[in-house]
Amino acid sequence: MSISKTKDLIGQLSNLERAVSEFSFEELSAEDAKELQLSFNSFRNSIEHHIYTPKTCKKNNGSEIKNKEKEEIERKLLNQNQFIAHVSHEIRTPLNSIIGFANLLKEENLNESQDKKVQAIQFASTSLLKIINEVLEYSKISSGNINFETIDFNLSSLINDVMFLCQTLMLDNNIKMIVDIDDDVPTIIKGDPTKLSQVLLNLLGNSIKFINKGFIKLSVSVKNAHKDHNELKFTVTDTGIGISKEKLKKVFKRYAQAEDDTAIKYGGTGLGLSITKEIVEKQKGSITIESKEGKGTIISFTIPYAVGNAKNIPLNLIESSNIENGKKLLAGTEILVFEDNLMNQHLIKEQLMKWDCKVHTHINLNKGLAVLANKKIDLVLMDLKMPSINGFEMSKTIRQHKNAQINTVPIVAFSADFTEQDSKDCKNIGINDFLLKPYTLNELMTVILNNKREKTKRTTIKKMLEKQMIEPKETTKVDLDNLLSDCFGELDMLNELIKLFKLNALEFIGNVKMHLKTENLQEIALSAHKLKAGFAMLKANGMRQLIVDLEANSKAGNLEKVKNLYQMFLLDYPRLEENIDYHLKMLNNKNDG
Template identity: 65%
Template sequence: MSISKTTDLLGQLSQLERSVGEFSFEELSADEAKALKKSFNTFKSSLESKIYSPSQNNTISEKAESVVVDKQEVSQKQFMTHVSHEIRTPLNSIIGYANLLKEEELTSNQHRKVEAIQFASNTLLKLINEVLDYSKISSGNTSFESIDFKLHGLLNDVMFLCETLLVDSQVDLIIDIDENVPKIIKGDPSKLSQVLLNLVGNSIKFVNHGFIKLGVFVKELNENDYVLEFSIIDTGIGISKEKINSIFERYSQAEKDTYIKYGGTGLGLSITKEIIEKQNGEINISSVVGKGTTVSFTLPFSKGDLNSLPIEQEKNLDVEEAKKLLKGAEIMVFEDNLMNQHLILEQLTKWGCNVHTNVTLEKGLTILAAKNIDLILMDLKMPNLNGFEVSKAIRSNENAFIRNTPIVAFSADFTEQDGKDCESIGINDFLLKPYTLNDLMSIILKNKRKNKLTEEFGPILQKQMIEPKETTVVDLNSLLDDCFGELEMLNELIKLFKTNVLEFIGNVTIHIKTDNLVEIAFSAHKLKASFAMLKANGMRNLIVELEANCKANEPSKVKELYELFLNDYPLLENNLNIDLERLNKQ
């Protein structure tokens, strides 16, 4: 990375420091100003320590260049770890406190200053993410998905997002999809979105009038495999012949003043090229100064399967309804950073949660034994005992209620190995710092223990059956074989199964009142595998039919099938208990 790019990052830091200073001096109390400045100074020190060399004999410019450019001194892996954790952690505090301040009753002047802090913070986060993204891709640490997805929907979503970036009505966004382009394909939708957003977003920066056109057509077709060609054509300022050959090089930008005017690291196009080529694609660019630029790239995909599409959940979160669901929730937080402890305590308390912070493993286990904790938020990178070790201790506790407490890991960096470790330990989910308040709210609602389900919906399951049906038949013999004949494992699976059924009933009872068939279908999709595990094929078929009618938008049929489920499940569970008791006595 050149000195100019380091200067760009330091300039962003100085701008943010001025905004923080003005805001804290004019608008905050002494304690609030002290807390905000402390978190900022921690962030500033971390960032500067990564830019400047530890050597005391070099000038500042020599230090900046030696650290950023010299890969022999700092490996990519070390760079990723330090930047990700040591910079993102204090940045999480800055963004978090800004989010909290924005919820206060502010004057219009105060509101503008909070938005300035948020803008500068998010700009820094974007710069850091770009560097991390490039480091991962170039070192081979990024992975690519291969899933079925709706191509046309993705393209429309990308163009909709890009429309929000346009500030000039003289520029038209056009999308042209050839009729032969398949609607469902198999590949990596997130990486395709990233490439398109980078390229179309780049065009938006340099087009003052005219149009930007995204075109898609089939370049090659071989049985079930496609090669699609994408083109982004714009009427922008263009790129000179001298610069076009180096435009995809890292830290390269077309003109010297580009980074001053538009910011950025100069890594966007380099990342784009890496993503395309690592998927066996190609990218090309042609341009005429003053007339415009055309970027085209090809990517291979496979034919998609409609039946394999993941169920889409609603993206909008009803914040007020979510706060009602969170009120009274018992949340335990393992976090070593005092600033972040205070931040998350304030965030969760505002939502009516009872929060336990500043806990050690010993203190945490004592609280878990005394209270019905709904969720544990676990920082993975704590000193002494880290989050993995604390989670292992909880998951191995002899008290079943304690060891089954939901755990959500949260950290400023998260590697592929971290994901594997979390899965092996039994950590339920993960939240990356810095996060938004909606991210935090959503992940808690998704994972917290459903303590009230049995109390509220248990009576529904006590209905007496009129007559046995195919939907009440179970067979635990094959499941016992899958458990290697271990009855303890079988009993744990049955407990988990019953919990899943209660969650299903709770979710459907809530969403059936508003005909929210998307959520009902999602709940049914999760549950059908459980009935297959028990060889309860009759009930599984009923759930499959319920899910299908949700997708077909048949609310009356869904309600009818749900009534059948409520009518038949109690006897199925009774048969399940009888079969389980028989096996336990053998």
Template identity: 65%
Template sequence: MPISKTKDLLGQLSQLERTVSEFSFEELSADEAKVLKDSFNTFRSSLEKHIYESKEANSIPQKKESVAVNGQDISQKKFIAHISHEIRTPLNSIIGYANLLNDERLTQGQHKKVDAIKFASNTLLKLINEVLEYSKISSGNTNFETVDFNLHSLLKDVMFLCETLVLDRKIELLIDIDENVPKIVKGDPSKLSQVLLNLLGNSVKFVENGFIKLEVFSKESSDNDCMLQFSVADTGIGISSEKVNTIFDQYTQAENDTSSKYGGTGLGLTITKEIIEKLNGEIEIESVLDKGTTVTFRLPYPYGSTSGVVNKSVNENYKLKDGKLLAGTEIMVFEDNQMNQLLIVEQLTKWGCRVHTNFTLDKGLEILAANNIDLILMDLKMPNLNGFEVSKVIRGNDNSNINSIPIVAFSADFTERDSKECKEIGINDFLLKPYTLEDLMTAIVKNKRKKVEPLEFASILQKPMIEPKETTVVDLTSLLKDCFGEIDMLNELVKLFKLNAIEFIGNVKVHLQTEDLNQIALSAHKLKAGFAMIKADGMRSLIVELEVSCKSNKPNKVRELYQAFLNDYPLLEENLTDALKSLNKK
């Protein structure tokens, strides 16, 4: 690991240690502080051990038979893969306990300190993830899938995510998809999303004002496939001519102060280039310092079939807001790390689960035979009998009630080989540590044996099927918090929003007659912040699309979206009034 990255990592570690110590001393009981500090010390010791082992290994002259791949020694790649599990496991405890603390009744000052712990932990996690991902991609250990997917929907989703990053900033987000670009193609949608988000995210980071534009068109085509060209152009800080040629090299950033000012590991573009080349594509960059940057890449895609596009199950899309969804669920946990064991038991117990843990394999089989277990959570990398071996024993049991219990594996490291072995054994799903509470809850609800929920929660699962139109949904709870609980202030803000909506309707009606799309775009841009304020995400998405259509000079599309707005806004306003009345009564 380069010296600059080592210093960065150790600096982040020291900052996190100070925050943890201060929080533990001032806000926690002795027992709580001990749990948190023990978890952090385990994490720190593991990280420092591997950093200094790496330094020693690099200082020893290497034998001639040491093989280099793409300029990186194989032993270094093995080292990176190995520390992933060692570092992520204790980091999982730190993040997990911080999440649990955040759910407690803390003072505002305590919440700030927990947030500081979470921020520092997630910064470390991001750094570790990027280094690990680069190692996996460059050594050929990343799995690339080939499925039919809707390219236009993917591009729309990516741009919507970027819209959330530039809210209230003077940046125009533009997209132009040529009419010859096919809607359905065959390839890896997650990798394309990752590439686009890396590039657009860079632009968002480095653009203070101006625009960011994504263009997509078909470069070449045949009966079976096409070559698509994507370009991301921005008016950002740009890159000096001497730096452009090395910008894709690992750990490289445009200028010496870029990391300290904007953050990051310097691996984003390296990972992007690796992915594109693995997909048989090519990438290039043009930039002028203080003027802007354009990154262009080309990828070949076979044409796909609409019938092959997988639609998400309705039940997988519901929002898991209530932990009581899992009340009564009986779960067995195979986890050897005591910190993580305590953490997951506390998480599951808070959700009303009955948890079995801390047992031998033989004792575990007895528990499985004597109880109606709904799900098994299995740590794959236990030191003695690992999770793969335990899962094989369970799947090979003669008792059909035991061998059919759903198993969700979790680990701090997961390779393509692990994925294949999980499928062969019959493991149902997988969680990568550190996972969020929502990830854990989603995996349990999705896989657990008892699919019928208690009657009082059945409506939560059914809600997406009878949910009102997405463009009419609002939520004022966050806005009320922003108003410090002052209902009068909330009433004034909602009143102001309604006036802005009326003004928008009038402006669009006038400017549509002359097709002055620039004025309509300005009105839409002003109103979308209001929809974000009242958490009307569906209608905000429609307004964003209307604004983009104006900037792409598509008057017919603008008329279509405006009519949709006129159809749905009255019901949204009615829901807004009802929500306000409900809060006024409290």
């Protein structure tokens, strides 16, 4: 072959390689892109081999080259994902300190100006964390490292929690949040509740971001019913800005935004819908989108879920306990912390000391073993990714120690990233639990209460925590027995009434938030008047009295008092709902038994 023809062919190959790379990046999933890249590399290498060594080409060269190319691409993908995980860890570590100290600062006696600045820090750091999480999540999905759990969970409670969170994100006062769940949708299903929450929050969050007026509606129905499972259909409809036909084809692609300036206007990585699509499809589901520019968007997805059993859902009493009860239980708890980062050492020590814990930091392995031998340590908090000797090795040394006081101490690992392999290693070593940085103070408290070596008997702690359920704060008390009698003992009717009540409560939250902005106290009084009958129905006398006070102060024009009462409502209402769900579950279990 002549030199000019050789150069021309190689040039054409280079152009084709660029076109293949662009097509793979923009149009294909990670798996399809990998297959196309393998095929092209095999084709390119075969041609180059014929050009440079035509006489020595053997029949089996194609398969050998293909295998080598496959290994090379897999190696590059592995290195890429390891790099993303490493960078994520490096960013999360200082971010943990920023969020942690901002949370501590929020508890101080701040003036209005200082409080706003702390809120700005919290918002910025939380936004950054969301971006990091999205990039890391996409990396896991692309490499096939994402895992799904299969557990029984309450679908109604999950949707209620998601919608309640979305209500708090609403900034526009002209938008209604609507939930429509068909009667034949099962309450208890079996699958991955965390992933379902993630998908719903992604889709509803997008609707909230791109809507100016109208409504956002979440509908749930049974698309196909089978003996052992149901294919559920979730539809999110909004009256937002919509998407043009040209851009609609790309919304599920990586790093795609509907318009070039969307990221500037609304923020985000452009990975949200791509991640959502992958999560749905990896659960044997499908997702579709319809949209009209200036009219709104409809996104529907289906996922098959097995039929669940309410008896398999554990009651997490510790999470139901309030912060004050938690502080009482933690007072005097002695904790050993293995953490190499000085800033994080200072942060966690201050967090724990606020709960009257005794804390040992600045510890290496030998000093730590000495502390464990000479002090009655209730819990070890172990950073997994320390440079000198990592947390896995330290934990293994503790577990293999001959001294029973040392080798039986509860260990909670914490780190800025956590892989499936880390989970297996923790289980094999005997690490009791895991906490992902950055964590909230409630998460830290819960994981310690769940795992610490008790100085008091576990039955005493359980009784204290159960007492919170029996004798909660006045505004969170409910009594469903009378309401069940009013429903002639029909649990289905009771469930339906509570479902309607929860929707009314969400509507009340949205209305008050809207009318507080315009200081329309007359409308707030009207909303409160409508809701107080629901609390009377549930015998939630404490919360009913709060609503009565809110109505009275609205009519009297006491704006600041109304604001304070509304904030009390927002703090206590989630706890009241927890108690409703708890008592409702007890009634359902009693009926099943």
